Amino acid sequence: MGRKSREAPGRADATVVRLLLVPAVMTLLGARAWWTPRRLDRIPPHIDAEGWGNARRQAP
Numbered sequence: 001m002g003r004k005s006r007e008a009p010g011r012a013d014a015t016v017v018r019l020l021l022v023p024a025v026m027t028l029l030g031a032r033a034w035w036t037p038r039r040l041d042r043i044p045p046h047i048d049a050e051g052w053g054n055a056r057r058q059a060p
Contacts, residue, residue, distance in 0.1 A: 026033045
């Protein structure tokens with residue numbers, strides 16, 4: 001039982017970070033949370049899963 005009692009606080013801390021702090025920080029940062037430097041933005045392919053990319057580019 002001693003081992004489980006030592007692990008519990010660490011798990012509770014990780015749960016708080018994942019469930020409360022990360023979403024809060026993402027909300028506060030808004031679009032800046034997804035910012036990528038130009039140099040790194042060229043490396044991964046651009047995947048438009050929702051299909052809105054072409055509509056935005058073709059708007060007058």
